[in-house]
Amino acid sequence: MRFSPGQKIVFLHESGGGVVDSITENGRVVILDEDGFKKEYLKSQLALVQDEIYPVEDEVAINIELQDKNLDASKGRNTYSAERKLNDIPEIDLHIEELTESHKGLSNHEILSRQMIAFRQFYQRAKSQKKKKIVIIHGVGEGVLRYEVRSFLNKEDGVEYYDADYLDYGQGATVIEM
Numbered sequence: 001m002r003f004s005p006g007q008k009i010v011f012l013h014e015s016g017g018g019v020v021d022s023i024t025e026n027g028r029v030v031i032l033d034e035d036g037f038k039k040e041y042l043k044s045q046l047a048l049v050q051d052e053i054y055p056v057e058d059e060v061a062i063n064i065e066l067q068d069k070n071l072d073a074s075k076g077r078n079t080y081s082a083e084r085k086l087n088d089i090p091e092i093d094l095h096i097e098e099l100t101e102s103h104k105g106l107s108n109h110e111i112l113s114r115q116m117i118a119f120r121q122f123y124q125r126a127k128s129q130k131k132k133k134i135v136i137i138h139g140v141g142e143g144v145l146r147y148e149v150r151s152f153l154n155k156e157d158g159v160e161y162y163d164a165d166y167l168d169y170g171q172g173a174t175v176i177e178m
Contacts, residue, residue, distance in 0.1 A: 012148075013152070015120065015155075016034050020032075028041060047113035092118065094136060112145065127178060132177060133176065134178075136176060160176075
């Protein structure tokens with residue numbers, strides 16, 4: 001995966017994201033995070049947010065733009081089209097067919113990256129809105145997405161998770177209580 005300054009990223013193994021500031025001589029990616037700090041990461045620890053590039057110098061514009069994107073889910077098909085509510089509990093369906101118009105030509109890694117980006121954005125927004133409970137529909141499959149979601153949650157403080165009700169979701173969903 002090729003990174004260049006101004007690209008928006010999310011962290012694969014921790015919450016949050018930022019913007020690519022620069023690439024070091026040893027190939028690490030310097031990220032300007034959401035709090036305005038710069039830190040080096042391995043490329044394998046990051047995922048690009050497609051089609052979102054910001055001028056690195058404009059940190060305030062980056063944060064405002066990110067907040068605006070999170071609030072405006074009605075324009076076109078994006079990661080938020082898979083969101084809905086059941087019994088007033090926000091949920092997101094992470095099946096790739098729900099997240100993108102077409103996933104033809106995407107590698108398994110790219111599909112997983114997009115799914116995790118959608119999950120992190122949904123989770124962070126629910127957390128900032130002080131939601132008590134959310135549902136993540138990850139499907140059954142080989143269990144890779146379920147594993148990644150739960151690995152992320154294991155690093156979060158004050159979070160409990162468990163399998164969602166079988167009658168409502170089958171075997172492929174996780175309830176998160178915050």
